[in-house]
Amino acid sequence: MWWGWRGRLRRQAGVADLPAVPDDAAPAVLSVAGQYVTTTSAGDWLDRIAVHGMGIRTNAVLELRDTGVLLLRKGAPDIYIAAGALEEVTTQAGMAGKFVEADGLVVITWRLGGKLVDTGFRTTEATAKKPLLQALKALVPAEAPQAHSPQAQRTELPEADTTRRNDENE
Template sequence: MSQQLPGILLFVSLAIVALALMVWGWRRRARRDAGIAAPTGPARGTRRASFGGLYVATTRHDQPLDRLNVRHLAFRSRVAIAVTDAGVALDMPGEPTVFLDAGRLDGAGRATWTIDRVVEADGLVLVAWTADDGTVCDTYIRLQDGDPDALVAEIERLRTDFASAAMGAEL
């Protein structure tokens, strides 16, 4: 046992250092991203479609390896997605509903990978949106209930309807 003690102490020390570095990194990321906020509030508008799945991550736009520590979107979770005629609602257990109104949506598409998650080709749905501070974010969702192409189509239809209504209001 006395011969194993230095090895055990070395392993425990390395584990403590690794955990401390992870906590330090996450806190540093939280400070870096403190100005980026996910808009919260109840879903508004008439429901067009509902989907269920897993919220995977939020990253900077077109930078799928740069995870953002955005309040209410920091950790993986189950998610219920509702597309309404006013926006997209992400409802996760223990968090307020994140509501991305149609004016914030910059696009939707399919993805195969993001930070620490690789799936079959086009297995993730990517929703691009703009935060209050102007940061464009990509939120990744892995659907379990429903067709990913249907979610992408609903979001794109919502964006088209919003753009048409905005142009009509300008005339």
């Protein structure tokens, strides 16, 4: 396993450095305890990003700020995601190394340099997930493309086909 992890680190050497937390960062609007699961290449829940300690699962506190999201991780570098880098916020049942109930993980899709990545977070308290999701979705820029989401990839039936299917069911 060590050789595989070392090879992954070497292949990912070109991944941009983690953004620094701005000195003038606003105070937390919302703070939620939980577990940082991992960061993977967007849409590929098995392609774990190993560089910068991003592949290490840790306990964490997710702080939502007006300027972005701060993941305060225990034993690993903190991750700051500027609001402008956010692309999408969804839920999933799992990512590399962690699988839970349906929609049990909050997944933040964002740009790390030129690479689109997914970061997973699991709230400690189940009741904290819904307010967190709402607050995160409100922070995503309106013009952010959501091309890799399953909802965006679905093809809709033409209007005529939909009508015909409805007539057949009556």
